[in-house]
Amino acid sequence: MTVFRIGNREIEYTLRRSAKAKKASLSVTPQSFELLVPDGASDEEIGAVLDRRRGWIIQTVQHMEERAKAQTRVYQFVTGAKIPYRGRMARLTIEPFDGTLVEVGFRNGFRILRPRDLPPDSCDVIIESAIRLWLKRRVRDDALEFARRHSARHAMKPRGVQIKDQKHMWGSCGQDRQINLNWHLIFAPKPVLEYAVVHEMCHLKHRNHEPEFWDLVARLLPDWETRKAWLDKNEHMLGWEKVEPVR
Known part of the structure; x- marks a missing residue:
């Protein structure tokens, strides 16, 4: 630095x-x-x-x-804690079970199944890691679906879509037609993620942000400005900070 x-x-x-x-x-x-x-x-x-x-x-x-x-602060990954997910705060429910790996599911909140013999001193780290992996898979699936939908309609097909832990941007489009997206977009509403996908897909035709680029974005998503405004206003919701509890 x-x-x-x-x-x-x-x-x-x-x-x-x-x-x-x-x-x-x-x-x-x-x-x-x-x-x-x-x-x-x-x-x-x-x-x-x-x-x-x-x-x-x-x-x-x-x-x-x-x-x-x-920004959302999480002290422990226990029942009742909340994390952002698709534009709102979602409650965690942690339950012990007889499996060997942490299992993550979502239905009106996160349901986390943790092995009964999981050591207490590593429980938080393992549960957080499992949640992150689940979220990255979900944002990948959503992004691929948006890319398929828009490429079929508008003949703009990327070489692929990758989900990354990008520190300085929400997305990018390489010269190789590969689209990269920040996995933290899973914390935004799905229409905002769709905007990020469309934004990068439009770079397949326009490599800059000149008026022609924004005209193309508008043709694909007439309300793109509303979606972008949400992203600009709510950056602080896109993730959480793990805070160690005071002992």
């Missing part, structure tokens, strides 16, 4: 160099602040970019901190 100082405040950020970058650009997620620069950018040029954008940086970082404070 690199540090940018504004007055007495130190703000950590990630500096990333790219041979493909033609100019400097800033990006943020609820967890990070990144500066992307061309490979040959000097320290003076990087400092000039940060100085020009210092007002935007401080405002955005404060906004990120407020969002982080609002």
Whole structure:
């Protein structure tokens, strides 16, 4: 991490160099602040970019901190705890059973079956891991269905759809026509996930965000702005923070 100082405040950020970058650009997620620069950018040029954008940086970082404070906190994965799922909070019900692996199901809330002999000191970690795996499989299935539906209707077929733990974006579309999606989109309503899939599929025809790109998005999803607005407003809901209980 690199540090940018504004007055007495130190703000950590990630500096990333790219041979493909033609100019400097800033990006943020609820967890990070990144500066992307061309490979040959000097320290003076990087400092000039940060100085020009210092007002935007401080405002955005404060906004990120407020969002982080609002993020769902889970102290223990026990009956009664809640995690976000498809735009709302879903309750967990944990039940012991005679199996050997944690089983996850959903019907008006999560029903988690845990082995009776699961060691208490590792129970939380194993249950959380099982939930994450289940969620990643579900968002993959949903995304593939949206991709199939829209590719059949609009003749835009990606090479494949991969679910990743992306830190700086909700999705991307590679030159190889491979679409990548952030697994945290499972925490958003299904129409928002559909928007993310359609957004990346439209990059198969338009590699930028010029008006032609947004015109295509609008043809596929006339209410795309409402869906995007939900994503922009509710970033803090897309995940949880595991907090160790005070002993």
